[in-house]
Amino acid sequence: MTNRSARERISDFNEVPRGYTAEQAIEEAKRCIQCKKPKCVAGCPVEIDIPGFLKFVAEGDFASAVKKIKETNALPAVCGRVCPQEDQCEKECILGVKGEPVAIGNVERFVADWERGTAPAVSRSDRGGGKIAVVGSGPAGLTCAGDLARLGYQVTIFESLHVTGGVLTYGIPEFRLPKAIVNLEIEYIKSLGVEVKTDMLIGNVYTVEELLKDYQAVFIGSGAGLPKFMNIPGENLDGVYSANEYLFRINMMKAWKFPEYLTPIKIGKKVAVIGGGNVAMDAARVSLRLGAEEVYIIYRRTRREMPARVEEVERAEEEGVIFKNLTLPVQYYAGDNGWVKEAECLQMELGEPDASGRRRPVEIPSSNFKLQVDTAVCAIGNSPNPLVPHRTPNLETEKWGGVIVTAEGLTSIPGVYAGGDIVRGAATVISAMGDGKIAAKAIHKQLSAGGI
Amino acid sequence: MFKILKKERLAENISRLVVAVPHIARAAKPGNFVVVIPTEKAERIPLTIADADVEKGTIAIIFQIVGATTKLLDSLKVGDEIPHLLGPLGHPSHIEKFGTVVVIGGGVGIAEIYPAVKALSKAGNEVIVIIGARCQDLLIYQHELGKQCKDLRITTDDGSCGRKGFVSDELKDIISSGKKVDLVVAVGPVPMMKVCCEVTRPHKIKTVVSLNPIMLDATGMCGVCRVVVGGKTKFACVEGPEFDGHEVDFKELTDRLKPYRDVEKQALDHVCRLLSITPQ
Ligand SMILES: Cc1cc2nc3c(=O)[nH]c(=O)nc-3n(C[C@H](O)[C@H](O)[C@H](O)COP(=O)(O)OP(=O)(O)OC[C@H]3O[C@@H](n4cnc5c(N)ncnc54)[C@H](O)[C@@H]3O)c2cc1C
Ligand SMILES: Cc1cc2nc3c(=O)[nH]c(=O)nc-3n(C[C@H](O)[C@H](O)[C@H](O)COP(=O)(O)OP(=O)(O)OC[C@H]3O[C@@H](n4cnc5c(N)ncnc54)[C@H](O)[C@@H]3O)c2cc1C
Ligand code: FES
Numbered sequence: 001m002t003n004r005s006a007r008e009r010i011s012d013f014n015e016v017p018r019g020y021t022a023e024q025a026i027e028e029a030k031r032c033i034q035c036k037k038p039k040c041v042a043g044c045p046v047e048i049d050i051p052g053f054l055k056f057v058a059e060g061d062f063a064s065a066v067k068k069i070k071e072t073n074a075l076p077a078v079c080g081r082v083c084p085q086e087d088q089c090e091k092e093c094i095l096g097v098k099g100e101p102v103a104i105g106n107v108e109r110f111v112a113d114w115e116r117g118t119a120p121a122v123s124r125s126d127r128g129g130g131k132i133a134v135v136g137s138g139p140a141g142l143t144c145a146g147d148l149a150r151l152g153y154q155v156t157i158f159e160s161l162h163v164t165g166g167v168l169t170y171g172i173p174e175f176r177l178p179k180a181i182v183n184l185e186i187e188y189i190k191s192l193g194v195e196v197k198t199d200m201l202i203g204n205v206y207t208v209e210e211l212l213k214d215y216q217a218v219f220i221g222s223g224a225g226l227p228k229f230m231n232i233p234g235e236n237l238d239g240v241y242s243a244n245e246y247l248f249r250i251n252m253m254k255a256w257k258f259p260e261y262l263t264p265i266k267i268g269k270k271v272a273v274i275g276g277g278n279v280a281m282d283a284a285r286v287s288l289r290l291g292a293e294e295v296y297i298i299y300r301r302t303r304r305e306m307p308a309r310v311e312e313v314e315r316a317e318e319e320g321v322i323f324k325n326l327t328l329p330v331q332y333y334a335g336d337n338g339w340v341k342e343a344e345c346l347q348m349e350l351g352e353p354d355a356s357g358r359r360r361p362v363e364i365p366s367s368n369f370k371l372q373v374d375t376a377v378c379a380i381g382n383s384p385n386p387l388v389p390h391r392t393p394n395l396e397t398e399k400w401g402g403v404i405v406t407a408e409g410l411t412s413i414p415g416v417y418a419g420g421d422i423v424r425g426a427a428t429v430i431s432a433m434g435d436g437k438i439a440a441k442a443i444h445k446q447l448s449a450g451g452i
Numbered sequence: 453m454f455k456i457l458k459k460e461r462l463a464e465n466i467s468r469l470v471v472a473v474p475h476i477a478r479a480a481k482p483g484n485f486v487v488v489i490p491t492e493k494a495e496r497i498p499l500t501i502a503d504a505d506v507e508k509g510t511i512a513i514i515f516q517i518v519g520a521t522t523k524l525l526d527s528l529k530v531g532d533e534i535p536h537l538l539g540p541l542g543h544p545s546h547i548e549k550f551g552t553v554v555v556i557g558g559g560v561g562i563a564e565i566y567p568a569v570k571a572l573s574k575a576g577n578e579v580i581v582i583i584g585a586r587c588q589d590l591l592i593y594q595h596e597l598g599k600q601c602k603d604l605r606i607t608t609d610d611g612s613c614g615r616k617g618f619v620s621d622e623l624k625d626i627i628s629s630g631k632k633v634d635l636v637v638a639v640g641p642v643p644m645m646k647v648c649c650e651v652t653r654p655h656k657i658k659t660v661v662s663l664n665p666i667m668l669d670a671t672g673m674c675g676v677c678r679v680v681v682g683g684k685t686k687f688a689c690v691e692g693p694e695f696d697g698h699e700v701d702f703k704e705l706t707d708r709l710k711p712y713r714d715v716e717k718q719a720l721d722h723v724c725r726l727l728s729i730t731p732q
Contacts, residue, residue: 204540227674248668387690
């Protein structure tokens with residue numbers, strides 16, 4: 001796939017890659033050698049029949065290809081865009097040993113886009129299966145709901161925000177995942193018979209125990225929405241945002257269209273984004289598009305340890321983001337107007353490997369320096385959203401907040417399942433979807449066997 | 453979509469709406485608030501639940517028209533529908549029998565104390581209520597509060613009603629009269645809450661304040677509402693909004709309320725154009 005030029009794309013919020021033409025998609029799909037025991041499928045958390053759908057694409061039968069994908073994945077247009085294929089299916093592709101793996105994600109994206117606008121192929125059983133409540137409309141909740149609806153259950157999703165989609169809507173920016181696409185995928189789930197109720201904060205408006213009175217099972221997919229801060233002096237100054245606040249204002253509240261949309265944001269000329277993950281890259285690239293002159297990524301390790309997708313780091317760099325690696329902010333200072341004006345940072349070096357296997361960053365004494373900034377965005381990670389666990393006394397969690405589940409997604413409360421970031425901590429779209437699927441299967445098994 | 457059943461103008465620039473929203477009415481407790489989005493392009497704004505009626509399935513909100521979104525909310529009429537209403541949010545007020553409780557409401561905070569006054573009285577407390585506003589025309593809920601407590605005191609800055617002065621002056625007098633006060637609850641503008649805390653601090657009277665930082669999601673996901681209490685950063689939307697006033701860093705709260713003041717003017721002008729009215 002080719003990308004639009006960096007100069008062109010930082011002046012708008014449109015997508016970066018141009019996408020395949022039909023000819024390109026067919027050509028790429030033909031590269032698949034149709035392994036007897038395809039390793040790529042094992043690399044996919046939702047086990048898409050990859051050679052199967054590629055075969056259809058190679059034959060030019062895009063409709064059958066989409067149908068094949070949708071047997072196990074209800075959100076292909078999303079996954080084709082944001083999945084880390086380089087760590088999953090494409091990593092396992094046999095062609096990758098000697099050359100380039102098949103660009104599975106790009107082909108998936110193509111066929112999903114090809115299908116858009118044509119009426120979705122819906123198949124669902126009758127609604128005899130009973131009522132299920134799903135908490136959260138992110139990829140975990142949507143997938144679980146879609147699968148259960150297809151099995152004939154009457155599913156209601158409760159979402160606390162006024163928009164659906166979870167991180168797909170409020171977090172990942174338009175230029176990486178157009179909201180029109182997310183909305184179509186959600187419409188597809190709704191067309192399966194799923195009811196979505198927004199503005200419903202479970203825990204407050206209904207407790208999980210109360211839901212269990214009206215629903216035969218509950219799936220919790222409430223995500224990792226709790227922003228982490230560094231707890232350093234000056235972090236509460238005006239101009240210092242959590243990445244969630246920053247992206248909420250921009251993606252969910254459309255602050256980039258202020259005052260047509262009434263939620264404001266102030267993007268300075270010099271923006272420092274702290275962190276090295278996808279969230280940090282998104283915050284940095286959004287800043288450029290909103291007119292920041294200099295945007296820094298401040299990361300305490302080196303580029304090699306960055307958790308962000310390689311592709312996103314490269315795009316950020318092409319667009320002009322300045323990487324300050326091996327750097328750690330220790331304090332923010334305000335100017336006369338009370339706004340952040342400077343970030344004091346320390347230089348780091350890499351020491352011994354830590355528990356994650358990555359080399360630990362160690363401070364270099366007296367290496368302090370000051371960086372002029374007028375906006376700082378803290379993107380050092382999110383923890384599982386504590387709200388539902390706090391209000392559900394018997395729901396067991398790990399010390400770090402993750403809800404504890406069995407291999408089937410069952411929590412410590414009978415009839416209550418969980419999956420996605422609320423269980424794993426901040427992870428990926430596809431792992432959340434995988435969890436939603438596993439839980440749907442387990443719920444079906446349990447209810448078919450006679451309930452809880 | 454939630455239908456507006458009743459609308460009243462309580463004072464210049466203060467309105468009261470009664471909205472049909474049974475699931476919130478059912479779960480609401482004193483001290484809870486809601487997030488309102490009056491039109492699809494508006495902000496998410498937090499407003500206290502000023503009353504809830506479980507049987508009728510309604511809640512009341514009382515708001516001062518200060519900017520773009522409250523202006524839009526006020527442009528809705530009886531029969532119109534509010535597209536998004538989220539709640540109940542925040543920790544409910546702690547209600548038990550404390551003994552003598554002084555509850556103070558300033559400005560639109562007068563409406564916010566109503567559910568707590570009702571609940572504290574019901575729990576068997578002797579409740580003294582002090583309400584204050586700039587002038588008589590801005591005083592609200594006098595009558596309703598009078599019905600919920602035996603001792604209602606009024607102050608106005610210009611003396612047009614009740615005592616000339618501030619609510620904190622009245623609080624000082626109650627304390628120096630020798631009356632044993634077990635708890636003070638103060639809700640209103642930041643400077644008012646701060647002064648009330650200064651009055652009670654030397655007497656070591658526990659003082660609960662309800663903080664009103666800027667909020668966005670109001671479900672604990674963004675951190676814009678962070679306030680420093682007892683040296684620790686807290687998210688007011690989920691850990692508050694009520695806190696021990698003696699521990700609150702009011703200076704930081706004041707600073708964190710101001711970052712958008714200049715652009716809010718632009719938003720208000722935009723809304724006035726939309727509604728075809730001239731900005732004040
Ligand atoms: C900026 C950003 C960029 C990312 N980029 C990528 C990427 O490129 N590739 C990738 O694979 N992953 C990426 N991720 C991670 C990925 O988005 C998440 O792992 C995934 O969305 C988790 O899905 P989920 O369904 O578990 O939770 P979420 O998507 O977080 O959805 C949870 C939903 O539950 C709602 N909720 C919370 N509490 C309640 C409650 N009490 N009642 C009702 N509803 C509630 C929330 O409002 C939310 O809508 C990114 C994350 C962010 C923040
Ligand atoms: C938990 C909570 C409960 C609240 N309950 C009520 C209530 O019951 N009734 C009511 O009238 N208001 C209440 N508020 C305040 C209310 O949310 C704001 O007045 C409202 O958001 C203003 O929106 P706007 O777009 O109309 O004005 P904006 O354009 O956003 O602001 C206009 C002016 O008001 C100031 N302002 C904005 N937000 C606040 C705030 N939170 N506190 C003080 N000043 C602010 C701005 O700095 C600006 O000068 C509450 C706030 C919180 C956090
Ligand atoms: S308003 Fe977002 S965390 Fe409180």
